[in-house]
Amino acid sequence: MKRKTVFLLLLIWHWSVQAQKAIVVFQSDEPVVLRLHAPVDGFFNQRYPTDTICLMPKEKYICKLDVDDLAFVSCRLPKGKIELLLFPNDSLMVTYEKGNAVFSGTNAEGLFYWNFDYPFSYTDQVKNKLNEIFQDSVNIQWIQNEIKKIGVYDKLDALEYEGKVTSAFADVMRKNVGMHYNYNLIAHYYNLKENALATADTREKATMMIDSLFSSIPPTDEELVKYPLTGLYEDLYLSLLYDGLDDKQKLALLNGHDEDAFGAYRKYLLLPDKLRLPVWFEAFIMQFLYKVDEFDKTKMYKYLVDNYPDTESVCIIKHILELNKVNNKPFQHSYLASSADSLQDLLKAKELQNKWILVDVWATWCLPCRQEFQHAAALHEWLKQYPQIAMVYLSIDRQEEEKQWKKDIELFRLEGYHLRASQKMRQDITEKFFQGGSIFVPRYILLNKDGEIVIPDLPRPSDINAMKNEIEKELNMRVN
Template sequence: MRILILFLFIPFAAQCQLLRVSVCNGDSTCNLGVDVPINGFKTSYLNHQVFKLNTGVVNEIKFNSSKDGLYNFLVAGVNFDLIIFPEDTLSLDIKIEEKKYSITTEGSNAVGNNYFIKFDNPKPKNFLSVRSRIDKAIDLESIYQIYIHHVDSLIGTFEVLYQNGSIKKNYLQAVTQYIKDNMGGFLFEYLDARYKRNWQVIQPYYGKYMEYLDTENKSTQQYIYWCIDWYYSSKYYGEVEKEDFDKLLGVYGYLYSLPSEFIDWKLSFTIAFCASRDSNEMDWKKAHEYFSKTYPNSPFKPFLDKFLEPYYNTKNTIDSDIVFIERDEGCKTLKDLVSKQFKGKPVFIDLWATWCGPCRQEFSYSKSLHEFLKKEGVEMLYLSIDDEKLDKTWRKTAQNLGLKGYHYLITKNMYFSIWEQFYADKKVSVPRYFLVDEKGTILNDDMPRPSSMNKLYSRIKALMGKK
């Protein structure tokens, strides 16, 4: 059984953060992917950096980020977040074995980060734990009070840690804001569905939650992002000129009381998102021109410019190594598609979507994966779960990202077939990876991610009966 052990030592200087990584996993190399925040703002794939690590030696990685923020780490298919401050010295001990992994930390705010990882930053499971109670509530005020009590109880865990000296005050403030921020999004997504987008009924509670949230703290970015999108889609959609960005971002007056960095963060992220999806909701080229003129000194500008380069330099002709398979309603299952299109050939399948950030992170490892699959005689199939209306976006995204291999936009029948067969009653989530043999038999429906590299390659060889 292969075990991956990483020891990360992170001493933070005033202007530079140094990451020291030692790896022991039986392989010669391993990759570490990090989403590095820009000026404290979480940037998702806008500033995703990949580092090649050598085993048996200490690898030093420097981050030129002097502010605290939410760092996302991806190694061997394991994804986790940490709140890190410049003055922190943090050591991580990560052990990965098959689908199980454990992360322990030592150093400043380490205990807080341990809890933060267990809370899953906090993800939907924290919302589901209170869902049954708010479902029974008969009025909106009751729902709101139950939810606020639940959020306060999550924060209470960290307040106890602060009182006993396990975490510093700055960490308590940051994690409090992140919990309020993320949990607020789940609450109003729920209310939006329950009250059928009745903005007049829900709107007063946006304001109440905003007071509870403390809008002066810029780490409320995700919640405000949700508010803008909901309000825009329910009230302003189709009425606001696409070029009128000030009006779009000024739906709420409080935006202008926030640090100016928030507005250019929001706009830069939206431009990157629309460009990557070829979205018709925004002319991203005009938006980029507007951004460059309005925020020439923005800390996000260099990252946005670099991110957009491949979308400006798109080819008029499709790469011959990128093959689009036309949709076939007769292929109702995954086995139908593989049997018809790849007779007698094993296939590695990447289930993805154009809007999926983690999917894009994994594409950083596609070149190495393609070389391995070609050597082993395995075909590569990218299976998109995007809506059929996004056919043009899907094709353009695959081409822009240079995803060599076969591509297929899933039909509704196949979507429900995959959902019933592999996800039971859970929501279909991506990315997910499958290995199918030359007879069309699914050998494994939950393969390691490409970022795990040698772990994935060894699994493919083992399943195909190769050493």
């Protein structure tokens, strides 16, 4: 009887640990689409949206998230993103108000600090302090003491002391910030070490500092897979480690696998087995997100199935592979004559006369552009309701990128009209929208039938409802 009681208590304890939740309530003062990136297999996930939330004014969306000990959750807003640090039994409200996120509930002030104040503090205080540290050859303890004098740590200490954040929240943030500092310091010491003019003594000290900094927060700590800043930190560590291997050691890493299965990600084989899955998962998502081929997807998928068969990651990747099977059906697209030297000149094209023009300014090298193309099919489908609107994809690629430009049009199945901007067209865009400076893409612009720029900066297709609302509002105004 005693054994049964103990077993039952253990079972109840196990269930209670597994069933812990954090509750996040989302609300907005305007129609908005939010994309939630909750952890996958327990690790931080910033690429794959696990939930899409369509918020309407006065409505609330209650999200219950599984949390074992801690979870960073990334949330994509119409403009930018926020990161939520959650613990079991946390209760938080996120209000999207006048284009900004407002927090209330557990650790609200800490979340505001992390999302909105921390980058400012880093730019103005931390960078100056790190630059001071860079001038000195000192030991790791001295550096850690100097870093603790920076306002970022003071702020976390104050929030914890005043009871505005829990000790657990403050501790996790200190570790997260510590990785950020270590990354910058290690990059500095590595450059110092590789400087052709560096003395043997300088190189030795730089190597010692790099080793000491990595030892202070080991990149192979399994808990770090839950943190948002781990990716950069881990990548730097592995790059330095991999560069130190000879060809025979690099070959041995493959352990009989085909090199094509890992491609540019082969260095991650240096990680312990448990830490590899988050890297492979993110790498796989990026291949489809940006339509790139950094490794053989079929071989990588087989490796994942063999090594991580019952994981959420493999299920998601399988689903994505099925969705992205090659579509050889023809799609409607054509190339415009290249005589347009300004946006208004687009109306000279016979195909675009008496049309409103929705212009997507993009480039083959622009990753955000490629990411937005994931939503192109929904945009094309919506535009079928408005035959008076012509879709024009205006590339700012140079002549030498023409082959890739045409390849990407086919790859992303971009329905509409296509033009690679002339030098004069690029200059026109620069002067009209960027005060003569660099062109930032993607950029979405709406022209009316007279060639007037009626909306110079539309929401992106990833926020399709906001884009629709602005275009339809403009169309209705012209009709009325």
